[in-house]
Every structure is written in C-alpha cells, then in structure tokens.
Amino acid sequence: MVLNVVTISGSLRKASYNTALMRALPELAPSNLHLAEAPPYDGMPLYNADVQAAGFPGEVTTFADAIRKADGIIIVSPEYNWTIPGGLKNALDWVSRLENQPFREKPVAIQSATGGPLGGARMQYHLRMALTYLNAFVFGTPEVFVGLAQTKFDPHTLELRDEPTKRVIADQLAVFAKFAARFKG
Amino acid sequence: MVLNVVTISGSLRKASYNTALMRALPELAPSNLHLAEAPPYDGMPLYNADVQAAGFPGEVTTFADAIRKADGIIIVSPEYNWTIPGGLKNALDWVSRLENQPFREKPVAIQSATGGPLGGARMQYHLRMALTYLNAFVFGTPEVFVGLAQTKFDPHTLELRDEPTKRVIADQLAVFAKFAARFKG
Amino acid sequence: MVLNVVTISGSLRKASYNTALMRALPELAPSNLHLAEAPPYDGMPLYNADVQAAGFPGEVTTFADAIRKADGIIIVSPEYNWTIPGGLKNALDWVSRLENQPFREKPVAIQSATGGPLGGARMQYHLRMALTYLNAFVFGTPEVFVGLAQTKFDPHTLELRDEPTKRVIADQLAVFAKFAARFKG
Amino acid sequence: MVLNVVTISGSLRKASYNTALMRALPELAPSNLHLAEAPPYDGMPLYNADVQAAGFPGEVTTFADAIRKADGIIIVSPEYNWTIPGGLKNALDWVSRLENQPFREKPVAIQSATGGPLGGARMQYHLRMALTYLNAFVFGTPEVFVGLAQTKFDPHTLELRDEPTKRVIADQLAVFAKFAARFKG
Numbered sequence: 001m002v003l004n005v006v007t008i009s010g011s012l013r014k015a016s017y018n019t020a021l022m023r024a025l026p027e028l029a030p031s032n033l034h035l036a037e038a039p040p041y042d043g044m045p046l047y048n049a050d051v052q053a054a055g056f057p058g059e060v061t062t063f064a065d066a067i068r069k070a071d072g073i074i075i076v077s078p079e080y081n082w083t084i085p086g087g088l089k090n091a092l093d094w095v096s097r098l099e100n101q102p103f104r105e106k107p108v109a110i111q112s113a114t115g116g117p118l119g120g121a122r123m124q125y126h127l128r129m130a131l132t133y134l135n136a137f138v139f140g141t142p143e144v145f146v147g148l149a150q151t152k153f154d155p156h157t158l159e160l161r162d163e164p165t166k167r168v169i170a171d172q173l174a175v176f177a178k179f180a181a182r183f184k185g
Numbered sequence: 186m187v188l189n190v191v192t193i194s195g196s197l198r199k200a201s202y203n204t205a206l207m208r209a210l211p212e213l214a215p216s217n218l219h220l221a222e223a224p225p226y227d228g229m230p231l232y233n234a235d236v237q238a239a240g241f242p243g244e245v246t247t248f249a250d251a252i253r254k255a256d257g258i259i260i261v262s263p264e265y266n267w268t269i270p271g272g273l274k275n276a277l278d279w280v281s282r283l284e285n286q287p288f289r290e291k292p293v294a295i296q297s298a299t300g301g302p303l304g305g306a307r308m309q310y311h312l313r314m315a316l317t318y319l320n321a322f323v324f325g326t327p328e329v330f331v332g333l334a335q336t337k338f339d340p341h342t343l344e345l346r347d348e349p350t351k352r353v354i355a356d357q358l359a360v361f362a363k364f365a366a367r368f369k370g
Numbered sequence: 371m372v373l374n375v376v377t378i379s380g381s382l383r384k385a386s387y388n389t390a391l392m393r394a395l396p397e398l399a400p401s402n403l404h405l406a407e408a409p410p411y412d413g414m415p416l417y418n419a420d421v422q423a424a425g426f427p428g429e430v431t432t433f434a435d436a437i438r439k440a441d442g443i444i445i446v447s448p449e450y451n452w453t454i455p456g457g458l459k460n461a462l463d464w465v466s467r468l469e470n471q472p473f474r475e476k477p478v479a480i481q482s483a484t485g486g487p488l489g490g491a492r493m494q495y496h497l498r499m500a501l502t503y504l505n506a507f508v509f510g511t512p513e514v515f516v517g518l519a520q521t522k523f524d525p526h527t528l529e530l531r532d533e534p535t536k537r538v539i540a541d542q543l544a545v546f547a548k549f550a551a552r553f554k555g
Numbered sequence: 556m557v558l559n560v561v562t563i564s565g566s567l568r569k570a571s572y573n574t575a576l577m578r579a580l581p582e583l584a585p586s587n588l589h590l591a592e593a594p595p596y597d598g599m600p601l602y603n604a605d606v607q608a609a610g611f612p613g614e615v616t617t618f619a620d621a622i623r624k625a626d627g628i629i630i631v632s633p634e635y636n637w638t639i640p641g642g643l644k645n646a647l648d649w650v651s652r653l654e655n656q657p658f659r660e661k662p663v664a665i666q667s668a669t670g671g672p673l674g675g676a677r678m679q680y681h682l683r684m685a686l687t688y689l690n691a692f693v694f695g696t697p698e699v700f701v702g703l704a705q706t707k708f709d710p711h712t713l714e715l716r717d718e719p720t721k722r723v724i725a726d727q728l729a730v731f732a733k734f735a736a737r738f739k740g
Contacts, residue, residue, distance in 0.1 A: 012233040042231055046272035047265070048197040080232070082318040082680070083311055084268065086275025087231035093265045093272075118700065121676040125499060125637070126268055126311055132498055133267040135510040140502045145673065183552075267495070303515065306491040310452075310684060317683055320695040325687045330488065368737075382603040416597055416642035417635070418567040450602070450648045452688040453639065453681055457601035457648075460641025496638055496681055503637040 001032060003180050006070040008038045010077025010088040010112075010123075017113040017149035020158035022076040028170045030177045035074070039063050041091035052097055060094040067095065067102035072180035073136075076111045079123030084130070092130055103134040107180040109172065111144040113152075119145025139179055142172045186217060188365050191255040193223045195262025195273040195297075195308075202298040202334035205343035206354075207261040213355045215362045220259070224248050226276035237282055245279040252280070252287035257365035258321075261296045264308030269315070277315055288319040292365040294357065296329040298337075304330025324364055327357045371402060373550050376440040378408045380447025380458040380482075380493075387483040387519035390528035392446040398540045400547045405444070409433050411461035422467055430464040437465070437472035442550035443506075446481045449493030454500070462500055473504040477550040479542065481514040483522075489515025509549055512542045556587060558735050561625040563593045565632025565643040565667075565678075570713060572668040572704035577631040579715035583725045585732045590629070594618050596646035607652055615649040622650070622657035627735035628691075631666045634678030639685070647685055658689040662735040664727065666699040668707075674700025694734055697727050 009019040026035045039062045045051055067073060077088055084092075095102050108131050112120025124143065131138050146152060152162035160166060194204040211220045224247045230236055252258060262273055269277075280287050293316050297305025309328065316323050331337060337347035345351060379389040396405045409432045415421055437443060447458055454462075465472050478501050482490025494513065501508050516522060522532035530536060564574040581590045594617045600606055622628060632643055639647075650657050663686050667675025679698065686693050701707060707717035715721060 012231060013235045016234075042233070044231075046197060046227055046229075046231075046275065047270065048227070048272070049201075050198045080274075080278045081281050081315040083315050084274065085232065086271050086273075086278045087233070088271075089265075089269065089274050090231065090271025093270060096266050117702065118673055118676050121673050122314070122680055125677055125680070128502055129307070129495060129498065130266040130268050132502075132508060132510045137507065138502060140505040147672065302517065303488055303491050306488050307495055310492055310495070313687055314680060314683065317687075317693060317695045322692070323687060325690040332487065382601060383605045386604075412601055412603070414601075416567060416599075416601075416645065417640065418597070418642070419571075420568045450644075451651050451685040453685050454644065455602065455648060456641050456643075456645025457603070458641075459635075459639065459644050460601065463635045463641045466636050492684070499677070500636040500638050 001181050001184060002034060003032055003071040003177060003184065004034050004036070004069070005072040005074060005180070006038045006066050007035050008073065008075045010075065010085045012042050012087055015158060017153055018076045018078050020153050021111060021113045021146055021160065024160035025074065025169065025173065028166055029173045033173060033177050038066050042087065044091055044094055047090055047093040056098065063091060064095045064098050064102040067106065068100065070106065071184050072107040072176070074109045074111065075127065076113070077120065077123055077127065079112060079114055079120040082122045083126045084123055096134060101134060103131060103136040105135060105137060105183065107137045107139060107176070107183050109139040109176045113146035113149040115149055117147040119147035121145060137183055139176055142168065142175060144169055144172050186366050186369060187219060188217055188256040188362060188369065189219050189221070189254070190257040190259060190365070191223045191251050192220050193258065193260045195260065195270045197227050197272055200343060202338055203261045203263050205338050206296060206298045206331055206345065209345035210259065210354065210358065213351055214358045218358060218362050223251050227272065229276055229279055232275055232278040241283065248276060249280045249283050249287040252291065253285065255291065256369050257292040257361070259294045259296065260312065261298070262305065262308055262312065264297060264299055264305040267307045268311045269308055281319060286319060288316060288321040290320060290322060290368065292322045292324060292361070292368050294324040294361045298331035298334040300334055302332040304332035306330060322368055324361055327353065327360060329354055329357050371551050371554060372404060373402055373441040373547060373554060374404050374406070374439070375442040375444060375550070376408045376436050377405050378443065378445045380445065380455045382412050382457055385528060387523055388446045388448050390523050391481060391483045391516060391530065394530035395444065395539065395543065398536055399543045403543060403547050408436050412457065414461055414464055417460055417463040426468065433461060434465045434468050434472040437476065438470065440476065441554050442477040442546070444479045444481065445497065446483070447490065447493055447497065449482060449484055449490040452492045453496045454493055466504060471504060473501060473506045475553065476506050477509060477546070477553050478506045479509040479546045481539070483516035483519040485519055487517040489517035491515060507553055509546050512538065512545060514539055514542050556736050556739060557589060558587055558626040558732060558739060559589050559591070559624070560627040560629055560735070561593045561621050562590050563628065563630045565630065565640045567597050567642055572708055573631045573633050575708050575713035576666060576668045576701055576715065580629065580724065580728065583721055584728045588728060588732050593621050597642065599646055599649055602645055602648040611653065618646060619650045619653050619657040622661065623655065625661065626739050627662040627731070629664045629666065630682065631668070632675065632678055632682065634667060634669055634675040637677045638681045639678055651689060656689060658686060658691040660690060660692060660738065662692045662694060662731070662738050664694040664731045666724070668701035668704040670704055672702040674702035676700060692738055694731050697723065697730060699724055699727050
C-alpha cells in the first residue's frame with residue numbers, strides 16, 4: 001500500500017540540520033512511503049484572531065491542504081528553549097483554527113536534530129502533546145534523536161553521513177509505515 | 186522597596202481576555218509594584234538564524250531592553266493547542282539568542298485566561314519550563330487561572346468584574362511582590 | 371462489536387472521588403463497552419530492579435494480564451503535585467518491564483477528578499506521555515476533567531450527581547468506543 | 556559560607572548508576588558544599604490518604620526533616636517511561652502532605668544518568684514541575700545528563716571514570732553553590 005507522507009521542518013534557516021535530516025529521509029524510507037515536503041509556513045503572520053476574522057492567509061490553507069491529503073506526517077524539528085520553535089508552533093496554531101482541522105486522525109512521527117548531545121527530547125514531548133490535542137495518531141517508539149548534528153552531516157553538502165543514525169532512521173520509518181498503514185482506507 | 190514589573194500578554198487580538206486581564210493588574214497590585222506593559226512583539230519576524238545573522242530586529246532589542254530593566258515580569262497568556270502560543274514563543278526564541286539574555290535571574294509570574302473551564306494550566310506548565318531554561322526565577326504558587334473568561338469580564342469594556350477572581354489575583358501579586366523583592370539589589 | 375475495557379483508579383483511598391468516578395462509568399457507557407475494574411496494584415512493592423531480578427511480584431503479572439486481555443483501558447486519576455500519583459506510576463513502571471509489555475497498542479482514555487477547579491489537567495498530560503512511550507494508542511479529545519468534585523458526588527454514597535458532568539463523560543465514552551473499535555481485530 | 560546539601564537518588568537498586576553518580580558528587584563539589592545522603596524512602600508505603608489519616612509513617616517524617624534542615628537538595632534520578640520513577644514520586648507525594656512542607660523555598664538541582672544516550676531529560680522536566688509546585692527554587696542550567704552510563708563508571712567499583720562528565724558536574728555544582736547561597740540566611 002502506497003502511503004503519501006508530508007514532511008515538515010521546524011527550522012527556517014537555509015543550512016539547518018533539521019531540514020537536512022528531513023531531506024535525508026526519502027532514501028531511508030521503505031519503498032511504499034512516498035515523501036514530499038510540506039508547503040512553506042514561513043510567510044504566515046503571527047496568529048491573531050483579528051487577522052483570522054478577515055480570512056485565513058493563503059499560506060495557511062495551502063499548508064493545511066497538503067496535510068489533509070497526506071496519509072501521514074513526519075515533523076523534523078530543532079528544540080528552542082526546551083520546547084517547540086515559535087514558528088512551527090505558529091503554523092500549528094493557524095491550522096488548528098480551520099473547520100476541517102487537518103491533523104485530525106493523521107499518523108504523525110517526530111524526529112529532531114540538535115547541536116547538543118540530547119537531540120531535542122523535550123521539544124518532541126511538547127509537540128506530541130499539541131498533536132494529541134489535535135487528535136492526530138502520534139507515533140511512539142522507536143524515536144529518532146540526532147544529537148551532535150555537526151558531526152553527522154557533511155559540513156558542505158549537509159548530506160547525512162553517519163551510518164548508525166541512518167539505521168535508526170530507517171528503523172523508525174519502517175515501523176511508522178506499518179503504523180500509518182493501519183489508519184489508511 | 187519599589188519593584189518595576191513588566192507585563193506581557195500572550196494574545197495579539199485587540200479584545201483579548203488575556204490582555205484585559207493584564208490591564209486589570211495595576212489596580213490589584215500592592216502599592217510598591219509598579220506595572221508597565223512590555224513593548225510590542227507582534228512585528229518580530231519568525232525566528233530564523235539567517236535573519237539573526239543580518240542583525241537582531243529592532244523590536245527584539247527593544248523588547249529585551251524592557252525586560253532587562255525590570256525587577257520582575259508577569260506573563261498573561263492564553264493556551265493554544267495545550268501549549269504556548271506560537272507568537273509569544275517566537276518572542277522568547279528571539280530574545281533567548283541575545284548575548285545578555287534578558288530573562289536571566291528575573292522573577293517571573295504567570296497568569297492565564299481561557300474561554301474553557303481549565304484556564305490554561307498546560308500552557309503555564311510549558312512556559313515555566315522555557316523560563317527555567319532561561320534561568321529565570323519562576324514563581325510557583327498561588328497560581329492564577331481565569332477559566333470561563335467570558336463570564337468574568339464586562340463584555341463591552343473588558344473590565345474584570347468577578348470579585349473572587351480579583352481576590353485570587355491580588356493574593357498572587359502580594360506573594361509575588363515578596364518573591365521578587367528577594368532578588369532585587 | 372463488544373469491547374472489553376479495563377478501568378484503573380489512580381487513588382488508593384476508599385472514599386476517593388476518582389474511584390467513585392470510575393464506578394460511575396458503566397451506566398454512562400454505550401452498551402457495547404463492557405467495563406471491569408483492574409486488579410489491585412496497591413500491594414506492589416516500589417519498583418526496584420533487584421526485586422525484579424528475583425521474579426516479578428504476582429500482583430504485577432495479574433495486573434498486566436488484565437490489561438493484555440482488554441480491548442481498551444480507561445485510567446481515572448487524581449493529580450499529585452502537578453503530575454502522576456507515585457503509586458499509579460509505580461504500577462506502570464513495573465508492567466513496563468515485562469517482556470510482552472501490556473499497554474502496547476492498547477487504546478487508552480484518561481479522566482480525572484480533583485477538589486480544586488482544574489480537574490487534573492497536568493496529570494493527564496504526563497500520563498499521556500508515559501503511555502505514548504509504552505506505544506499505547508492515547509485518546510485525545512473530548513477530555514474529562516471533574517473539578518470541584520466535592521460538589522458533584524453525593525457526600526454519603528459517592529454517586530455522581532452532576533448532570534452536565536454525566537453528559538461530558540457519556541460523550542467521551544461514545545467517542546472512545548469508536549476509537550477503540552478501530553484497533554480491535 | 557558552608558551549605559549543607561542533601562542528596563537523593565531516584566533508584567532503589569544497589570548497583571544503580573544514579574546512586575553511583577550521587578556518590579561521586581562530594582569529591583567534585585566546591586569545598587563549602589557539604590553533601591550528605593538523604594534518609595531512605597524505600598520503606599514508605601504507597602501514598603494513601605487513609606494511611607495518612609492514621610499518622611504519617613516514620614520514614615516520611617525522617618526524610619522530610621533531613622530536607623527541612625538542608626540548605627539545598629540535589630536529586631539524581633533515572634527516567635522511567637519518560638517521567639519520574641514511581642518510588643521517588645511516592646516520596647514527594649508523602650512529604651507534600653506535611654504541614655511544614657519541606658521543599659518550600661529550598662534550592663534544588665537535578666542530575667540524571669541513563670543507559671541510553673539521552674540521559675533522562677524528560678524525567679528532569681517533570682521533576683522540575685513537581686518541585687515548582689512545591690515552591691522550591693528550581694535550579695536551571697548548566698544541566699547534568701549522564702547518557703550511556705555503562706561506559707562512564709567502573710563496572711566493578713561503580714566509580715565515575717569519565718573526565719568530561721566530571722567537569723560538567725563540577726561546573727554545575729559550582730554554579731549551584733552560588734545559587735543556593737543566595738537563599739541562605
């Protein structure tokens with residue numbers, strides 16, 4: 001069964017390790033997992049109910065549409081101040097206000113990369129809670145934490161070079177594919 | 186001892202109950218607590234290390250300066266999707282990157298108002314964690330949760346009308362004033 | 371489809387509002403949800419790997435067996451110090467060490483009652499995280515929080531008397547029955 | 556200024572890495588930090604208000620007394636199922652019911668050791684929240700996470716052998732000594 005999965009990076013900078021990690025996923029995924037990057041969310045204004053009253057910004061509805069059409073989501077995000085980056089949270093805040101809330105009953109896996117050794121455990125925690133509230137089917141284990149990211153990606157091309165990390169990721173994607181298949185159709 | 190305290194609302198809409206709650210604080214505070222609203226953060230771009238590399242936006246440094254000068258901070262915020270609003274988190278993400286991180290060793294109290302009955306407990310939780318990471322002195326109890334906010338504020342003027350809520354707030358502010366005084370000078 | 375659901379109370383005292391809430395569930399559940407109370411966990415020793423090395427206590431394996439056989443679980447618990455009661459957590463710690471970990475792929479809903487107004491939101495949060503780690507299918511919304519419990523139960527019989535609370539519970543149980551049915555067979 | 560600090564291990568097994576870590580602290584602490592292990596809590600029954608009504612167990616009051624007399628506390632704990640071990644939580648639940656709650660206004664630092672790479676970040680998180688509720692002064696950063704503990708302690712003597720880990724711990728203890736001194740006298 002083919003599963004169309006949308007990937008989201010929680011970092012907005014160009015040379016982000018998290019975006020690099022997100023881009024490493026297609027080659028590590030089982031063949032029935034078709035991965036595509038979510039539309040950008042970096043042009044969304046800060047959530048404000050007064051702005052919403054004037055109509056949802058186009059970037060919000062485009063982002064939400066991509067999630068609604070997907071059979072699963074993978075979010076790859078840094079941790080800022082022990083929790084979710086404000087920009088990523090802002091995107092969730094926007095789409096959570098849509099009538100047909102897009103994360104509802106979507107299988108979602110989480111990965112994270114950080115320069116420090118911990119690899120983003122606390123961000124994953126809070127993100128799982130927000131997604132549980134949105135009635136997503138939040139994937140549990142195996143988890144993927146890429147600590148000391150600067151030692152695991154090629155400094156020039158940002159390709160993922162670390163073989164043990166690749167195996168952990170391939171493991172998660174294989175288990176996630178079975179998890180997501182449960183909820184399709 | 187006079188304590189200059191900066192107040193921050195986590196909501197950006199004009200008729201916000203949280204902003205209304207923030208504005209109700211001066212009349213409920215002990216006389217030595219001088220409250221002033223923080224400069225706006227709604228013009229900050231989404232945090233992006235590439236933008237930071239080109240220089241911190243003026244709104245970030247102005248906001249941070251106000252916090253640095255204060256003897257304490259009170260954050261009054263709604264809860265979005267069981268955690269911190271993205272816009273407020275984005276402001277914290279920005280100031281956390283400054284060299285002289287402004288929340289360091291600042292006493293911080295938290296309040297929240299929501300339309301539902303719970304009053305924002307989960308947001309307060311996550312916000313406390315982010316602030317602990319920033320080495321703020323995070324105030325514990327008594328807590329202030331204003332649930333069913335629509336029944337407690339005047340629908341036209343947004344003045345706080347509920348006497349039991351006022352007493353809870355006055356209690357917290359009195360205890361917080363003593364807490365904050367410990368860290369001054 | 372009949373669903374056999376095991377209920378667990380997080381409180382050990384006899385006149386517990388949470389145990390009373392747990393006992394109110396059968397009459398509020400849809401007819402296909404068959405509820406039975408979990409075996410006791412109050413005789414489990416504090417978890418200690420040295421004790422485990424000498425063999426799992428009988429109360430641990432009996433408790434785990436009941437969960438393994440169930441089509442779903444409902445945990446009804448107080449909040450102690452903003453998080454999970456130690457006794458309930460101790461039971462989870464024990465069963466998490468079993469080879470055939472019993473919560474794996476079990477649908478789990480959470481409810482809570484407290485004397486204060488909040489109704490246990492923070493306990494629910496942490497409990498959801500522990501259950502996500504155990505690869506349970508953690509139910510999201512609608513949530514059940516019974517705040518000010520002393521006003522909602524008969525002080526003598528501990529019967530649930532509050533009609534709005536009954537409706538909220540019946541709503542959750544109806545949605546949870548559909549959620550749990552997805553994972554059966 | 557001499558600071559008497561009580562240390563608590565969250566693990567009950569004899570050959571625990573967390574207990575070994577706790578025992579490594581005295582030689583890494585600044586000379587004014589006098590460390591002593593807390594009395595045992597492994598004989599406390601599971602918290603039950605009916606048991607409390609018959610009188611607090613002696614182990615609870617002895618444990619609480621040691622904390623009350625201390626100028627600071629350091630808790631060194633494993634992570635069980637992404638959160639606080641049930642046994643340690645049970646000890647906190649008991650002492651939280653005492654009239655003169657012992658953690659009130661006590662500076663508390665947290666450390667953790669785990670066999671996995673993360674080192675207990677999520678447990679630290681939840682423990683900080685419980686302590687904030689108890690109105691402790693919860694120490695922020697630098698944090699101590701000892702991941703892959705089996706590579707850092709002597710397998711026979713359980714002495715801490717890893718020099719980088721020792722330096723991180725010594726750093727935390729030095730900063731914590733200054734933090735705790737603020738609250739003494």
